Amino acid sequence: MHRIGYVLSDDFQVMALGTQAVFEFANHVLGRDYYGIETYSPAGGEIRTSLGLKVLTKALTRRTQADTWMVPGVYDPITTPADPAVVAFLAGPAQRARRIAGLCTGGFVLGEAGLLENRRATTHWLFVEAMRERYPSTHLEPDRIFVTDGPVWTSAGMSSGLDLAIGLLESDLGADVARAVAHRLVMHHRRTGGQTQHSELLTLAPRTDRIQEALEYARRNLTQPLGVEELAEVAHLSPRQFSRVFTAETGESPAKAVEKLRLEAARTMIEQSRHSLEVVARETGFRDRRHLREVFVRGYGIPPQAVRREARA
Template identity: 40%
Template sequence: MARAIEMLAYPSVQLLDVTGPLQVFASANDHVAAAGGTPPYALRIVAQGGRGVTATAGLALVAEPLPPIGTAVDTLMIAGGEGVEAAAVDPVLVDWVRQRARQARRVASICTGAFLLAASGALDGRRAATHWRYCAELARRFPAVRVEPDPIFVRDGPVWSSAGVTAGIDLALALVEEDLGRNVALAVARYLVVFLKRPGGQAQFSATLSLQTAEDKFGALHEWINRHLADDISLPVLAGQAGMSERSFNRHYVAATGLTPGRAVERLRVEAARRLLSESRLPVKRISQRCGFGSEETMRRSFLRLLAATPQAYRARFSS
């Protein structure tokens, strides 16, 4: 029998949170059918009242009413979006999610859909991911949830959760791989022109991106820093590269990025080290030198401060 996959939507849901994962499953159906098999998934969007749901992009989605708790379901997926704030405090919807999650073989949230899943209690005592911007808020509101800010997606037993927006596609590909094997998941990824597993894997948020501003006054400087991580990147060097006095540079940089130059360089070095730890077998000592930390201990302190993990622990967890 086809696995019943329910995607829960609500007013002001994020369009790609809904359509991205569903397209993965639909493409898996097409691939299996083309090979002469029976499509493995039965897909439907469900919403309270079964009315049409308007997504944040302004497009209307046709949704079925919330299925009765007794009906069969394989996978319950909860999309994120601006409307999750109202959805997560709707007692009727939260109770439905609570009961439906207990019945489903597995449950998954996409992006900020984790807030609604957490409100149901399904994430209590479990590891979970959400959009990088809302990790701290999720942890604050739901202290029983072990929020992980770094992974693209997290699996904790039968409960899955993904990072922001397009990470729902990564999660759906992982579900297809679990159900149908790597070859089918790879075929779907190739058809959709996406990675089966993103290179560098789990890091969902780029330090370089976080330092960008609307004006991006220091974009060229950040590119220069990334090319010279192993060199001396002191304040005088950075000010000279930016063509400013040290005092003026420091003031303008903090105003533009919210970080001191030293903290920004540390983040860029940690990001580069994370990439090498997950993608290479270079010794930790070599990585610390290549990324400009100078010593393993200096890199260790930076990792603990920014990631709450040692370089060795990060590699053990995220190495490909």
């Protein structure tokens, strides 16, 4: 049995415990108890979450063992220092584990334990600069939802902890089981660590369902022309009314928003696949490789080849 241990301290973010569902559902998918999950704290007993809820934990000792340690963060790691007892455990006995993961600002706890020295890592975008100042030898990748560097895993904020847990699961049991668990958890899609913390769909943030549906349709059909008439039909509006409502809700014209969705999808393909730029352009709705490069440089300030070289490095 693979033992998953959660190391908690007072005022931890309760959402981190939601990642336990990934391992729970993996057991259901497999039809056996592959994972065993325990929660710990330095002294054991009740630990208070940031919401004031109480969680019962076992006491950590020098003999406490797990195959993977999960370390949740707190709401503000700048004003709430890491528990010294947790830091000491991570710097000592926890080293026997196969992996150690910092969830959200839990990366700061790993940093205090010296686990991020000369390693790649990420954290919640709000605290990137604080982490950079506090742990200067850490190679921060601030736009990633999770980062793996050897036995040390770190995630960005909140929901990306689920993506990290799915990544751990895929590392243990393969992509098919990971997909099955993500499907049972009704995750919109299984995100890999290479994806960015910021989504264009979240940035555009339409207020009404009909504009949201039009954007979702566009994201699923990037190989199509996606003109105003086509999107307006999805939203059940006239083209003129759709353009007016769309711009009012998102701050962007439909054409500009579609271009941003195409760029985001293209960048993900460039970073995570070995497809040629011709294929990337075709799959994300650009006319050809030259058109992709032109829009890419205008949007990101660098050519697609530079992003691919960086991802491979």
